[in-house]
Structures are given as structure tokens and as C-alpha cells.
Amino acid sequence: MEQILLITGCYRSGTTLLEKLLHNHSNVCIASQPFPSFYFHCKADFNDSIGIKRRYPLDHLFLETKYTESQFHDFLDRYILNEERLARLFEKMKNDKLGLWTPEIIYYWHRISYGYFIDVYRQLNGIVSEIFPKRDLSIVGTKEVLCEEYIPYFLNKGCRAIIIIRDPRDMITSVSLRERDNLTGENRPVLFSLRAWRKSVAIALAYEDHPNFL
Numbered sequence: 001m002e003q004i005l006l007i008t009g010c011y012r013s014g015t016t017l018l019e020k021l022l023h024n025h026s027n028v029c030i031a032s033q034p035f036p037s038f039y040f041h042c043k044a045d046f047n048d049s050i051g052i053k054r055r056y057p058l059d060h061l062f063l064e065t066k067y068t069e070s071q072f073h074d075f076l077d078r079y080i081l082n083e084e085r086l087a088r089l090f091e092k093m094k095n096d097k098l099g100l101w102t103p104e105i106i107y108y109w110h111r112i113s114y115g116y117f118i119d120v121y122r123q124l125n126g127i128v129s130e131i132f133p134k135r136d137l138s139i140v141g142t143k144e145v146l147c148e149e150y151i152p153y154f155l156n157k158g159c160r161a162i163i164i165i166r167d168p169r170d171m172i173t174s175v176s177l178r179e180r181d182n183l184t185g186e187n188r189p190v191l192f193s194l195r196a197w198r199k200s201v202a203i204a205l206a207y208e209d210h211p212n213f214l
Contacts, residue, residue, distance in 0.1 A: 004125050004159040005030065005141030008148055010197040012174040013166035019143035027138040031128045033101035037092045038124070039147040041085070042117060046075045058146045060195035061202065073153050079117045086114055104131050118157050146196060148203040151213070160212040163204045168197045 007022070007030065009015050016032060023030040043057035052066050081089070090109040108127045112120060129140040139160075151161045172190055207213045 001122075001126075002029075002129060002137050002140040004122065004154075005139050006147075006151065006154055006159065006161045007141060007143040007164070008145060008151070008161070009164040009200045010166070010171060010193070011145045012171050013145075013197075013200070014164045015143050015145055018162070018164050022141075023132070026134060027136050029129050029132045029134055029137055029140045031102045031105075031132065031142050033144050034105045034128050034131075034142055035089070035093065035124050036096060036101050036144065037089055038121075039144060039150060041089055041092070042076070042079065042081075043149070045079065045085075046072060049075060058149065060199045061149060062195060062198060069149075069152060072149065073156070076117045076153055080115065081117060081120045082114045086112055086120070102128075102131065146199075148199050151203055151207065155207065155210055155212055158212070160214075161207075162214045163200050165197070165200050165204060168194060171197055 005028075007015055007019055019030045019032055022028050040057055046067075047054055047057050050067055050071070086109070090106055093103075093106050096103070105124070105127060108130070111127065112123050114120070115123075125140050125142065128142060129137055141160075148163060151163070154161055172193055175193055176187070176190075
């Protein structure tokens, strides 16, 4: 099976550009946000399982006291995406109108078998390789922002990950320039964006020596 790669980071940091550059390689297939609700909903279900109610499940992680990383990983190991959860996920994706995502994935929902989180994740990446077939494919992956908390888990499962980090002044300028110039949704407070950027930095520093992380 092809090596799985996740590209992530804060919004307006160059994740889309990096995804496009890597996808141009003859051995690499990277899709832009092919399942944009996947990480959000799985983290929301984790939060629900321990009684956390937050507007943004993909949080900034700074001074987190409600759970530990190992608790999150244990949840993912036990978490089964059953038929109901998969149907909810794909129904949400059908209604996604904004963003540079890969809507072709919704036509493959009936091909996904329910199962544990990591097994469904591998199936989804396998579909990406079918949407963008390459003869000598060796790496298949996806790009999605703000989901750095999944990186430690994926590294433990043998996947690869890249975080791209932009100068925070440029990121703030880019996200605040004009609404029509980016697809990050409604305006957010500067502090919110800086905390999201800091999450990228914290994960990058923690795993900079891991052989499957860049």
C-alpha cells in the first residue's frame, strides 16, 4: 500500500501551495481537503465522550486540562465509524460549498466500509488515489488545516506528516486582507488565529526529530 501523508498547518500558511507542488510529482498524489469534516467530527465525538462542549473541536491545545494526548489516542483506537456516523459525515460534505476541497469524494461514500478510525482513514486515502490515479504512485495524502493534534497518532500508525509554518505577521495579514481573497470563512479575532498558529509550532517542535515528520 502507498505511504500516507498528511499536510497541515494554520490557515493562510501555504498548505494549498505545498499540496499543489507535491501533487505535481509523478509518484505523489495529494488531494485538497477531500474529507473536510472528518477530523472535526471525530474530535467533536471525542469531546462529547468526555463531556466537553466547545464551538471549535480542533482547539489550540494551549494549557489543555480537560484531557491528555494519550486519552485522545485511546479514543481513536476504540472509535468506530459506524454506518450512522459515516452517513452523517458524507451528508455534511454534500452541503459544503466553500473552500478548496475535493468534492468528488462524495460519489464514493458507498465504497467506505464502517470500521475503526484508522481503517476508515486508510480507506479514504485509498479513494484519493483512485480519484487522481498515477501509474507509479508511492505516496498518497491529503491537505487539511488546523488538525495538528492528529499528527502524533498518525505517526504512531506509520503515516507521515508535514506542517508548514508561515511568519505569523504574514498569516494575519493574509487572513484579514479581504474576504474575497481567501476561503477561511468569517473573520476571526487575531488572538484566535495566533493561537492556531502556535499549535502548529508546538507540534512541530515536539516531533521535529521524528523520521516521518517534517
